[in-house]
Amino acid sequence: MLKFDVIIIGGGAAGFFAALIARSSGQTVAILEKTAVLLSKVRISGGGRCNVTHACFDPAKLVKNYPRGEKELLGPFHRFGPKDTIEWFESRGAFLKVEEDGRIFPTTDSSETIIQVLLAEAKELGVEIFLRQRIERIEKGFVIHANDRFEAKKMILATGSSKDGFAWAEQFGHTIQKPVPSLFTFNVPNSPLAELSGVCFEKVKLSVGSFSQTGPLLITHFGFSGPASLKLSAWAARYLYEQNYNVDLQIDWMPGCDTYTVLVELKNRLPNRTLLLENPFYFPKNFWKVFLAKFNDKRLNDFSLKELEEISKKIHKDIYVVNGKTTNKEEFVTCGGVTLKEVNFKTMESKICPGLYFAGEILDIDGITGGFNFQNAWTTGFIAGGLQ
Numbered sequence: 001m002l003k004f005d006v007i008i009i010g011g012g013a014a015g016f017f018a019a020l021i022a023r024s025s026g027q028t029v030a031i032l033e034k035t036a037v038l039l040s041k042v043r044i045s046g047g048g049r050c051n052v053t054h055a056c057f058d059p060a061k062l063v064k065n066y067p068r069g070e071k072e073l074l075g076p077f078h079r080f081g082p083k084d085t086i087e088w089f090e091s092r093g094a095f096l097k098v099e100e101d102g103r104i105f106p107t108t109d110s111s112e113t114i115i116q117v118l119l120a121e122a123k124e125l126g127v128e129i130f131l132r133q134r135i136e137r138i139e140k141g142f143v144i145h146a147n148d149r150f151e152a153k154k155m156i157l158a159t160g161s162s163k164d165g166f167a168w169a170e171q172f173g174h175t176i177q178k179p180v181p182s183l184f185t186f187n188v189p190n191s192p193l194a195e196l197s198g199v200c201f202e203k204v205k206l207s208v209g210s211f212s213q214t215g216p217l218l219i220t221h222f223g224f225s226g227p228a229s230l231k232l233s234a235w236a237a238r239y240l241y242e243q244n245y246n247v248d249l250q251i252d253w254m255p256g257c258d259t260y261t262v263l264v265e266l267k268n269r270l271p272n273r274t275l276l277l278e279n280p281f282y283f284p285k286n287f288w289k290v291f292l293a294k295f296n297d298k299r300l301n302d303f304s305l306k307e308l309e310e311i312s313k314k315i316h317k318d319i320y321v322v323n324g325k326t327t328n329k330e331e332f333v334t335c336g337g338v339t340l341k342e343v344n345f346k347t348m349e350s351k352i353c354p355g356l357y358f359a360g361e362i363l364d365i366d367g368i369t370g371g372f373n374f375q376n377a378w379t380t381g382f383i384a385g386g387l388q
């Protein structure tokens with residue numbers, strides 16, 4: 001029997017960070033990892049660059065980026081937030097930079113920098129790591145039957161979105177919010193815009209059901225991508241799953257603009273010019289051409305007010321039929337997991353099973369894209385690993 005003060009199941013970002021914190025407070029610590037590699041998601045994250053966290057330093061604002069976990073993360077972010085993450089990594093030699101949109105990456109643009117710092121720290125502190133562990137069962141107390149038999153009074157489940165972790169949480173009395181994907185892009189088969197793949201918009205408003213998000217949009221050959229669609233996929237993750245990813249996506253191409261008045265004024269001012277060439281909303285030219293296709297190319301004077309109203313309505317309520325989704329390779333997460341009200345967020349300990357703790361994506365917490373998901377892993381890992 002191998003005995004430790006703390007045993008952590010899962011060697012991802014959350015489990016690893018929890019292990020470092022626990023060990024630095026003097027406890028004996030072991031990580032049991034199923035695969036042959038640690039931190040595998042960190043390695044592929046952010047397109048291989050690892051978006052470590054986000055430059056949002058006010059916890060009240062930071063929590064607004066979590067469709068699930070907003071209320072629960074407020075206290076934890078006051079204890080360990082993005083500033084602490086930056087300080088932790090930089091004080092160990094992994095220097096970070098903030099990009100224009102607030103995302104934070106290592107200055108090397110390589111996730112390997114983050115991994116090396118974490119691995120070096122674990123080695124220096126003496127965290128014991130057991131790879132390729134096949135955990136057959138876990139007894140309360142805790143006795144873990146894996147390749148060897150392990151025992152610890154405190155066990156942290158940090159298995160991400162793995163079914164095993166959810167099953168153990170259930171075994172110890174927890175309920176699991178059904179796991180469904182979040183952070184994906186929308187497929188629009190036969191989209192009239194498909195030929196415009198690569199065209200970007202700085203600010204559109206996207207809506208499905210009762211959910212809306214505003215931001216940049218990218219037209220792709222299969223549908224829509226970009227920050228606005230990723231954000232919408234996160235906030236509406238469960239609704240979209242329930243609709244089997246078959247919904248009407250409504251696009252407002254000019255949110256907040258009184259386009260009808262602009263069109264009427266233009267008709268009065270430049271009656272002999274064509275609407276196509278005037279392009280009063282400065283849309284990408286090829287988009288405007290496709291958008292106006294059904295109205296033919298004619299002089300503004302030849303447009304009736306009814307037609308201008310129709311164009312205006314279409315600008316604000318353009319409908320595309322979504323059928324399916326595509327995985328966003330830069331970052332995706334699972335919506336769902338251990339029910340949050342069953343966990344004490346001051347310690348990350350289960351309210352149901354004393355000695356059992358949770359950290360990271362196993363919880364029903366997920367953020368939008370931009371470094372928020374790792375920040376959840378660092379923060380909940382920090383608290384779960386701490387001395388209580």
Ligand SMILES: Cc1cc2nc3c(=O)[nH]c(=O)nc-3n(C[C@H](O)[C@H](O)[C@H](O)COP(=O)(O)OP(=O)(O)OC[C@H]3O[C@@H](n4cnc5c(N)ncnc54)[C@H](O)[C@@H]3O)c2cc1C
Nearest residue numbers: 010012013014034045046051160162164360361371373374
């Ligand atoms: C392609 C991609 C890119 C991403 N990029 C970013 C990014 O740039 N920024 C960001 O903030 N977020 C990003 N994310 C999300 C982020 O990676 C996750 O939110 C984060 O890794 C969650 O950490 P975790 O430790 O909770 O879970 P994981 O990283 O999933 O780690 C769980 C660990 O548990 C192990 N495990 C599972 N089952 C068992 C078992 N039975 N026994 C033992 N061990 C087990 C797994 O092998 C794994 O090592 C990305 C995700 C993906 C998929």
